[in-house]
Amino acid sequence: MAKNLAPDSTRRSEKSRRAIYDAALALVGEVGYPKTTIEGIAARAGVGKQTIYRWWSSKAEVLMEAFLDLGEQVNRDVGQEPYVIPDTGDLAADLKAVLRATVDELKDPRFEVPSRALAAEGVVNEQLGRQFVAKLLEPSLQLYVERLRSAQAAGDVRPDVDPRIALELFVSPLAQRWLQYSGPISHEYTDTLVDYALHGIAPR
Amino acid sequence: MAKNLAPDSTRRSEKSRRAIYDAALALVGEVGYPKTTIEGIAARAGVGKQTIYRWWSSKAEVLMEAFLDLGEQVNRDVGQEPYVIPDTGDLAADLKAVLRATVDELKDPRFEVPSRALAAEGVVNEQLGRQFVAKLLEPSLQLYVERLRSAQAAGDVRPDVDPRIALELFVSPLAQRWLQYSGPISHEYTDTLVDYALHGIAPR
């Protein structure tokens, strides 16, 4: 009997999956996350509702995969390197450059709506939140860890500093302002963050 | 004609308002935000749905006010000062103390569920997000601004530093870890943040 466990993924329709991803992202972009419904995604994708329920367990999960897929797709298109932090030897300049790029990306509506949607869901749904962090946030943060390690090797960062924590000094403020609308975001702002973070706010 | 705008707030039932606040907070605590419904709040409060719709325009708004009210209530009970940052002259120690208290509060389930709910809604609903910031977040942050200004006067913080930005160096990382489950939260962690923020991560 035991019929309901584990659909056979070898028989899965690739076309439907693509259509679902596309529909989900399009709808979230057009009407926002709360008004995006499974029913709506199915209709837009020309797919039965069951096809969605068979492979995903929630709207958030669909969107998460769609978003991840979008990322991979973009990466495949652009080149293989997902995106890296430059290492010119000038730590401050490198960090400022990356953060400026991040500021621009955060303001790109193509990414903004689904990112917010996922982030918001993650705040309230711990499981999804951890997934979001593991699959989307942490990989990016690891790039900073690496850059900071390299800076430690070059003597530009104190050796006793924990890079995973240090990076939060400039990344988290930006993240918070964006997430919570707690302040304006600009290149000057992130430049200032880098300066403060590198040298502290206490007088030398 | 124009009859539907602005109910007469002088005739508002205080008892109903209280009951609605209580029910909303209780339900959010018990079943979580998404499963908290207007219908449920009304039923629990022993109130007609219309009485909620008359005075609030969304579940989020109800919860926001309920939460604000809870804060005020607690403040009234405890004493008049909402809560302040000590100024012992030792900036690092003062900040560490407050942040440790914040860590504890963030883990208190009484506040955690509704806070998350509101924060999450604010991520996705800009209007509410800005309200959340203005009414709940910014007032707290202003306390840090004041403490940092005092530290600048005492020569413990460089005079060219913008306190509103500087405070984010230690507040935002904690906020992000809490909001996004992007890392563990502990007293050691916040102590470290203060140290890094005050003196920077670059060698002197």
Next chain:
Amino acid sequence: MAKNLAPDSTRRSEKSRRAIYDAALALVGEVGYPKTTIEGIAARAGVGKQTIYRWWSSKAEVLMEAFLDLGEQVNRDVGQEPYVIPDTGDLAADLKAVLRATVDELKDPRFEVPSRALAAEGVVNEQLGRQFVAKLLEPSLQLYVERLRSAQAAGDVRPDVDPRIALELFVSPLAQRWLQYSGPISHEYTDTLVDYALHGIAPR
């Protein structure tokens, strides 16, 4: 104690009563009986809801009184005689004339909507139905009874015939066709009814 019983009718506002009658009839005419609401009547009459509930116990009752009042008003305007059945000595002609007038009245939209509303309510609400009959229907039927009695005296109707039943032979068919849309209504039709009723359908 006993405060709620019997409002003091000497203090009753005549202006409000008139306004309520007018509003009720206007609304029933405009939107039909089911969409006519107490709230709507009150708003239209510029009257508090309580003023309606104080003096009437249901929508149907308001409408009934409004309709009765309308009748009296019309009678007052036209002349004192409500309306009578002529007695020219020619029974068939007299009945045909009255029924032709009735046909015309039934088609007058000014009376049709509220009459139907009341009649319908009376079908389902026995108390109101009996009131409707007693106050509106029976007085009219009594006129036929009198005319038939006079005809019996003149030898135009068999003396053993019960006039109260006899009148139904021509009145009820018209009433049913009108009430139930069970057939078209015309002067020819009522003429035929009178002929059949007077002489029967069996051959002599």
Next chain:
Amino acid sequence: MAKNLAPDSTRRSEKSRRAIYDAALALVGEVGYPKTTIEGIAARAGVGKQTIYRWWSSKAEVLMEAFLDLGEQVNRDVGQEPYVIPDTGDLAADLKAVLRATVDELKDPRFEVPSRALAAEGVVNEQLGRQFVAKLLEPSLQLYVERLRSAQAAGDVRPDVDPRIALELFVSPLAQRWLQYSGPISHEYTDTLVDYALHGIAPR
């Protein structure tokens, strides 16, 4: 697009339909028509409200079909002939017999409440009223038409009489008394109606 028109009736759940008919009739019988609600029918039938709204557009329509179905069901149970008017050759006796049976039926509460409900709704809602007549009333009246035609052939009714009108002489008075509570209903009463109708009220 155009998705909302015409649900696929081949996939309709027969079980739900039956349950809805049963619930509707039961509720109308128990609490009366005005207190019978779609919500109540759905709950009683163990059915989603949408399933009702999908297939019917109003409470009246549901009840109408339920009532029609009840009739068919009864007919199926009893025998194939719906019910006929006897033709013993004695027209008066035959009519009296049928009308006596009708009187009894009109007093049977099993039929009375829903019949009144439908009739009342039909008074005020022309579309439904005509449906009521077409599906329920007229078929019964046709039986009288046929019996009268047969009587005409036998020379018991004048050949120039229109049977469709003639039947109203005895049917409509009964109908009106029942519908409007305008008089008592009894076997003697209907007998009298038949006598009057057949021979007229004028002396021979």
Next chain:
DNA sequence: CGTTAATCGAGACGGTACGTCGAGTCTTAAG
């Protein structure tokens, strides 16, 4: 002829039902 108690307009209140939407499950027919 003021007093005062009831009625008045207004509308907030606790409720019930409305008709709609979407969730997630289940069934059917086609491939």
Next chain:
DNA sequence: CTTAAGACTCGACGTACCGTCTCGATTAACG
């Protein structure tokens, strides 16, 4: 066995009215 389609039960939505209940602000009978 998966798929598109969509009917099903369920529950919440936000709205409309119900009938009850305060509120001042008029009134109108009577003291």
